Amino acid sequence: xxxxxxxxxxxxxxxxxxxxxxxxxxxxxxxxxxxxxxxxxxxxxxxxxxxxxxxxxxxxxxxxxxxxxxxxxxxxxxxxxxxxxxxxxxxxxxxxxxxxxxxxxxxxxxxxxxxxxxxxxxxxxxxxxxxxxxxxxxxxxxxxxxxxxxxxxxxxxxxxxxxxxxxxxxxxxxxxxxxxxxxxxxxxxxxxxxxxxxxxxxxxxxxxxxxxxxxxxxxxxxxxxxxxxxxxxxxxxxxxxxxxxxxxxxxxxxxxxxxxxxxxxxxxxxxxxxxxxxxxxxxxxxxxxxxxxxxxxxxxxxxxxxxxxxxxxxxxxxxxxxxxxxxxxxxxxxxxxxxxxxxxxxxxxxxxxxxxxxxxxxxxxxxxxxxxxxxxxxxxxxxxxxxxxxxxxxxxxxxxxxxxxxxxxxxxxxxxxxxxxxxxxxxxxxxxxxxxxxxxxxxxxxxxxxxxxxxxxxxxxxxxxxxxxxxxxxxxxxxxxxxxxxxxxxxxxxxxxxxxxxxxxxxxxxxxxxxxxxxxxxxxxxxxxxxxxxxxxxxxxxxxxxxxxxxxxxxxxxxxxxxxxxxxxxxxxxxxxxxxxxxxxxxxxxxxxxxxxxxxxxxxxxxxxxxxxxxxxxxxxxxxxxxxxxxxxxx
Amino acid sequence: xxxxxxxxxxxxxxxxxxxxxxxxxxxxxxxxxxxxxxxxxxxxxxxxxxxxxxxxxxxxxxxxxxxxxxxxxxxxxxxxxxxxxxxxxxxxxxxxxxxxxxxxxxxxxxxxxxxxxxxxxxxxxxxxxxxxxxxxxxxxxxxxxxxxxxxxxxxxxxxxxxxxxxxxxxxxxxxxxxxxxxxxxxxxxxxxxxxxxxxxxxxxxxxxxxxxxxxxxxxxxxxx
Numbered sequence: 001x002x003x004x005x006x007x008x009x010x011x012x013x014x015x016x017x018x019x020x021x022x023x024x025x026x027x028x029x030x031x032x033x034x035x036x037x038x039x040x041x042x043x044x045x046x047x048x049x050x051x052x053x054x055x056x057x058x059x060x061x062x063x064x065x066x067x068x069x070x071x072x073x074x075x076x077x078x079x080x081x082x083x084x085x086x087x088x089x090x091x092x093x094x095x096x097x098x099x100x101x102x103x104x105x106x107x108x109x110x111x112x113x114x115x116x117x118x119x120x121x122x123x124x125x126x127x128x129x130x131x132x133x134x135x136x137x138x139x140x141x142x143x144x145x146x147x148x149x150x151x152x153x154x155x156x157x158x159x160x161x162x163x164x165x166x167x168x169x170x171x172x173x174x175x176x177x178x179x180x181x182x183x184x185x186x187x188x189x190x191x192x193x194x195x196x197x198x199x200x201x202x203x204x205x206x207x208x209x210x211x212x213x214x215x216x217x218x219x220x221x222x223x224x225x226x227x228x229x230x231x232x233x234x235x236x237x238x239x240x241x242x243x244x245x246x247x248x249x250x251x252x253x254x255x256x257x258x259x260x261x262x263x264x265x266x267x268x269x270x271x272x273x274x275x276x277x278x279x280x281x282x283x284x285x286x287x288x289x290x291x292x293x294x295x296x297x298x299x300x301x302x303x304x305x306x307x308x309x310x311x312x313x314x315x316x317x318x319x320x321x322x323x324x325x326x327x328x329x330x331x332x333x334x335x336x337x338x339x340x341x342x343x344x345x346x347x348x349x350x351x352x353x354x355x356x357x358x359x360x361x362x363x364x365x366x367x368x369x370x371x372x373x374x375x376x377x378x379x380x381x382x383x384x385x386x387x388x389x390x391x392x393x394x395x396x397x398x399x400x401x402x403x404x405x406x407x408x409x410x411x412x413x414x415x416x417x418x419x420x421x422x423x424x425x426x427x428x429x430x431x432x433x434x435x436x437x438x439x440x441x442x443x444x445x446x447x448x449x450x451x452x453x454x455x456x457x458x459x460x461x462x463x464x465x466x467x468x469x470x471x472x473x474x475x476x477x478x479x480x481x482x483x484x485x486x487x488x489x490x491x492x493x494x495x496x497x498x499x500x501x502x503x504x505x506x507x508x509x510x511x512x513x514x515x516x517x518x519x520x521x522x523x524x525x526x527x528x529x530x531x532x533x534x535x536x537x538x539x540x541x542x543x544x545x546x547x548x549x550x551x552x553x554x555x556x557x558x559x560x561x562x563x564x565x566x567x568x569x570x571x572x573x574x575x576x577x578x579x580x581x582x583x584x585x586x587x588x589x590x591x592x593x594x595x596x597x598x599x600x601x602x603x604x605x606x607x608x609x610x611x612x613x614x615x616x617x618x619x620x621x622x623x624x625x626x627x628x629x630x631x632x633x634x635x
Numbered sequence: 636x637x638x639x640x641x642x643x644x645x646x647x648x649x650x651x652x653x654x655x656x657x658x659x660x661x662x663x664x665x666x667x668x669x670x671x672x673x674x675x676x677x678x679x680x681x682x683x684x685x686x687x688x689x690x691x692x693x694x695x696x697x698x699x700x701x702x703x704x705x706x707x708x709x710x711x712x713x714x715x716x717x718x719x720x721x722x723x724x725x726x727x728x729x730x731x732x733x734x735x736x737x738x739x740x741x742x743x744x745x746x747x748x749x750x751x752x753x754x755x756x757x758x759x760x761x762x763x764x765x766x767x768x769x770x771x772x773x774x775x776x777x778x779x780x781x782x783x784x785x786x787x788x789x790x791x792x793x794x795x796x797x798x799x800x801x802x803x804x805x806x807x808x809x810x811x812x813x814x815x816x817x818x819x820x821x822x823x824x825x826x827x828x829x830x831x832x833x834x835x836x837x838x839x840x841x842x843x844x845x846x847x848x849x850x851x852x853x854x855x856x857x858x859x
Contacts, residue, residue, distance in 0.1 A: 559647055564676035625646040625707075627787055628743060 006053075009046060013039045014296055027134060029127050030394035032296045036303020037391075046304050054301035058359060060294030061126050062253050063287050065154070065264040068129065068147070069271020070284050077272055080148050087145060087340050088152020091354075094332050095121035102328065108378075111167040115373040116382065118160045119365060120325060122153045124358030125264070126295055127393050132353070135401065142346030145337070146353050157262050157360055161367065168371035206259070213259050217252060217266060221273030229279045233455040233470050245286040278458045281451070282471040284481040298359065306387050307380065314381055321381070322388040326396075330355035348404040352396040356389035425449070426482055427491040428473035428503055430457055430466075433519045433540050434493030438466070441491075448491075449482050474502050476510060484511050492518040492534065497525060501532050508533025523578060527585050546571055566609060573608055577601040638809045639692035640668045643699040643710035647672070652741045652786045653700060655795065659803050660698070665810045667692060671709050678712060685717040690730055694809045695775075698739040700786075704762045714769060723773040735816060736770045737778040737809075737825070738763060739802065741786035749784070760823050776816035781805060781825040801829055 013035035021031025039045045100117025104110055128146060129138075137143040201209065225248070232244045249267050256266030274280060311318055334351035342350055365383055368374040374382075427438045430452040438448050450468040452458055458468045471478040473494060484490065490507050494500040504518050518534040520526040522541075529537045546567045553563035580601065584594045640660040647654045647670070661668040669688070675681075689695065699706045721727050740759070748755045749762075759782055760767075767777045781802065789795040805825070808814070822828040 559670075559673055560676040561645055561672035562648060626649060627651075 006046065006049065009039055010053075010297060010300055013300060018296070025398070027131060027394050027397065028296070029131055029134075029299055030391075032299030033303040033391050033394070036300035037306060038303075039300070040304025041306050041308040050301045050304040054298060054305065054362065057294050057298035057301055058363070059253070060291055060296075060298050061359065062264045062267050063249055063291035063294060064126065064129055066249050066267035066271040067284060067287060067291060069268040069273075070275050070280055072272050073275050074272055080144075083145060083148040083340070084152050087336060088149045088156075091149050091333065091336055092118075092121050092153060092156045094336070095329055098328055098332060099325070102324070112374050112378070115164060115167055115368050116378075118156075118163070119361050119368065120357045120382075120386070121329075122157070122358045122360045122364075123150060123329075123354040124356050124390055124393065125150045125154065126298060126359055127356065127390055128353050130295055131394065131397050135397070137349060140346055140349065142337075142342060142349035142353070145340065145342060145346070145350050149350075149354055151268070153358075153360075154262055154265050154268070157364075158260070158265075160364065161260065164364070164367055164373055165371050167373045210259050210261065213255055213261070213266075214269065217255075217270055218273055221270055225274060226277055226279070229277070229283075229470075230455045230459065233279070233282075233453075238472070241282065242286040245283050246290065248283075249287060278462055278468050279470045281469040281478055281481045285471065285475060285477040288477060288481070302359070302387055302390055307384055310380060311384055314384075318381060318384050318388060321385040322392070325357060325385065326355045326389055326392065329357075345400075345405045348400055352400050352404075353393075355396065356393045357386040358390070361386045424483075424486065424488040425491070426451065426479075426484060426487050426489070427493065428479075429493035429495060429500075429519075430454075430461060430468060431493065431495050434491060435461075437491050437493065442466070449487075451478065451482055474499050474506065476506055479507065479510075484514060487511070487514050490514050490516045492516055492529075493540075497521050501525075501528050504529050504534045505532040523581075524585065524590070526578065527582060530582075531586070542574075569608060570605070573605050577605075636694055636810055636813055637692040638666045638694045638696065638806060639688060640666055640696045640698055640806070641671055641710070641713075642668065643671045643697065643707045643713075645672050645707055645709070650700070651790050652783055652795065652798075653698060655799060656698060656739065656802050659799050660696075660806060663803065663806050663810075666806050671713060672707075675709060678709060680713055680716050682716050682719065685713065686719070686722055686730070689717070689734075692734070693813075694735045694737070696737050696739055696806075696809070699741075701740045701742045701759070701762075701782075705765075718769065718773060729774070732774040733776070735776045735778055735809075735814065738766060738780040739782075739805075740780055741783045741789075743787055744784065746782075746784040758823065778814060778816055778819055779822050779825045779828065781829075801826075805829075 014032060017035035017038065018028050018031035021034060022028055036050075040050060096114070096117040098117070099120045100110075100113040103113035103116045108116065128150060132138045132143045132146065138147070229241075229244065232241050248270065252266045252270050253263035256263045274283065330351050333354050334347060337347040337350045362383065365374070365379045365386075369376055369379050425441060425446055425448045427434050427441075427448050427450045430438065430450050434450070434452075438450055441448055448467070450461070450466055451471055451473040452461075452468055453470065453472050455470060458470055461468045469482060471482075473479065484507060492500055492504050492507070494503055500518065500521075504516055507514055507516055515536075516534045517536045517538070518529045519540045520529050520537045522539060526537045526539060549570070550563045550567040553566060554560050558566070577598075581594065581597055584591070584597050588594065640657070642653065642657045642660075644650050644653045644657075647657070657668065657670065660666050667688070697706070697710065699710055705711070718724065718731075719728075722730050742749065742759065744755065747753050749757065749759050751758070759780060763780060770777050783789055783794075783798050785792075785794075789798060819825070819828055822831070
């Protein structure tokens with residue numbers, strides 16, 4: 001199929017199916033899968049190329065891990081080390097043994113059974129993480145444990161890839177024609193080819209290169225990336241920043257593939273390294289849409305590549321394998337969850353969420369077939385079963401959400417510390433106004449997230465110790481990753497008048513629970529911002545100008561306290577007129593009527609301000625501290 | 636003796652008495668004069684600076700209108716903040732020990748109103764008891780207050796000039812010679828002490844000198 005036509009079909013399927021699935025409460029993943037089933041097996045619009053598209057779309061997983069890394073600070077990762085090694089390691093080993101054992105009982109050679117066990121022990125990072133994020137379960141104890149297991153599995157892919165050919169050497173005695181046929185097969189994926197190139201190096205050199213690459217990523221992330229991103233940010237071209245973000249992810253993925261490591265693992269590492277940089281939120285927002293689309297595409301291809309013919313002829317076998325796999329993995333996960341102190345809803349989330357087999361199975365099946373560990377027929381049935389378990393996962397999540405979680409609510413005790421602790425105050429714009437507000441807030445011990453688009457300001461503030469992130473604060477996606485959804489307060493202090501109004505409008509519409517305190521440029525901007533939904537508006541120059549005016553009165557010879565009183569009175573009158581002119585402005589803007597009203601207010605102001613002249617014996621406008629008339633203090 | 640005069644008046648521009656009196660104090664040369672409302676228009680008192688000022692002086696004069704039988708708000712704020720525990724009172728609070736304090740106030744009503752029989756039914760010294768107690772706790776000697784009664788008519792009656800001269804003489808006196816608080820305490824008001832001394836009738840001469848030589852006054856040096 002032609003590229004444009006294919007694109008049209010995929011996008012159309014997604015655009016129709018995903019919102020529908022979401023509306024029905026099935027989640028976007030199931031929506032994509034259904035879309036795939038419809039355009040693939042059901043309508044037959046897409047066919048062979050779906051597998052190729054799938055390889056391309058697998059890159060979504062790589063991006064997703066980059067994003068996960070960005071949200072994880074190194075210290076948090078270190079705090080998870082026992083979960084990674086214990087929970088994750090045990091899950092991989094136990095599942096491999098159990099699944100392999102069952103396969104062996106069904107008459108598979110031990111090499112094939114072991115390979116099958118390893119492949120099916122892995123779960124679907126794409127589906128699970130996407131669903132956890134979507135449902136906001138990432139921060140629960142169960143979600144966090146699931147994440148650490150997925151991370152371990154990702155690491156485990158490396159030894160599995162290394163082990164597969166070894167199993168083949170001994171398993172080759174079975175004499176499958178597949179092993180010869182697969183030699184030049186492009187199915188073995190680019191990953192395999194590049195790894196092959198690397199594997200011609202001597203062993204010790206391989207180790208050195210791997211260590212050098214990992215060290216290089218960490219060092220470059222620490223020392224090189226920040227100045228580089230800063231340089232790019234200074235150009236002010238947003239698309240170039242996006243390009244740089246993609247370049248970074250693709251570059252690392254390529255590098256990792258070259259040395260035979262998982263690209264997802266590499267970008268995850270890069271993400272962690274960059275997680276405490278000021279460009280974190282901007283990188284996140286830039287990569288996010290690509291990740292979303294690619295993952296969606298990936299899910300569609302999973303649906304589209306289901307072999308209906310085979311499914312029909314082998315229905316009983318495929319379905320029972322899929323169900324058996326879910327049950328077996330689910331039981332092991334449930335037992336491990338109990339062992340590691342997960343209780344109630346969290347235990348169910350963990351067990352049901354990870355019970356499926358994952359997208360790595362597709363890659364590994366291809367690899368295993370090409371190296372002759374597994375024969376073609378088994379792989380075809382197994383691939384189908386894997387796809388089926390993935391299809392069922394969203395349903396399991398729904399089961400969890402609708403049935404198990406509400407019931408377990410009472411028994412689950414306090415949630416463990418969250419992976420991503422977000423601050424509840426966001427300051428947008430760290431110019432001369434926002435800076436003062438942020439400094440006052442932090443001086444009182446409040447944590448603030450600061451957004452600014454000037455690399456120099458960011459650099460400067462970061463040196464002082466502020467947590468500042470680069471980005472255009474009017475972008476909803478950046479606001480989202482900066483934590484607006486969970487924030488309680490936004491200080492809107494952008495220099496650009498129109499951008500400021502747009503920012504307030506967006507936040508007020510999307511996150512009505514956030515209190516918006518906004519800085520206005522002038523009187524009319526106050527009205528605009530109020531209309532946009534700000535809760536409190538302050539003119540940026542108003543208070544400081546009043547202050548200077550009071551100073552001027554003192555210099556002109558007025559008593560400082562009298563000057564203070566005069567500025568207070570001026571403020572009071574001005575705020576009053578601000579209220580009184582609001583209606584006139586809202587009706588017709590700066591019209592003749594508005595200007596008339598303004599002129600009247602100005603006249604009144606002069607009266608009010610000058611009424612405390614000494615000759616004006618007992619003016620009502622001058623309250624307090626006034627001696628009684630003619631010294632009469634009641635005789 | 637180093638004399639410190641605090642003026643506490645929120646509207647010196649509307650004041651006939653206190654502004655004039657304060658001008659006397661400011662012109663006295665040997666007196667440190669501080670306009671509290673001008674120094675702290677937003678009421679944020681610099682406690683350290685004020686305490687330093689107190690330590691550097693021997694006699695503190697508070698000049699203020701007798702607002703509601705008390706002082707204007709800022710002076711009360713000043714008292715609340717500056718007379719800290721550990722500085723002005725408490726086991727370590729000896730900073731003000733042995734200093735002297737005096738209130739110079741202006742009242743709207745005539746003197747006879749501030750008597751047992753008068754319509755207020757209470758005297759000015761009685762009303763000043765909280766201040767006296769405050770300063771006693773700080774081990775500061777209390778001198779009887781100098782009061783201008785019927786202040787609203789003082790200028791019209793020609794009493795303001797007279798009072799100004801008394802005030803100026805008082806400041807000179809405080810500067811040149813330590814006063815005997817015990818002896819002064821026999822007088823309810825400093826006004827009475829002045830009328831008992833020849834100083835009261837001899838404004839033309841150097842009042843300080845005349846007062847120092849008056850029989851009712853004893854300098855510590857003289858007693859030794």
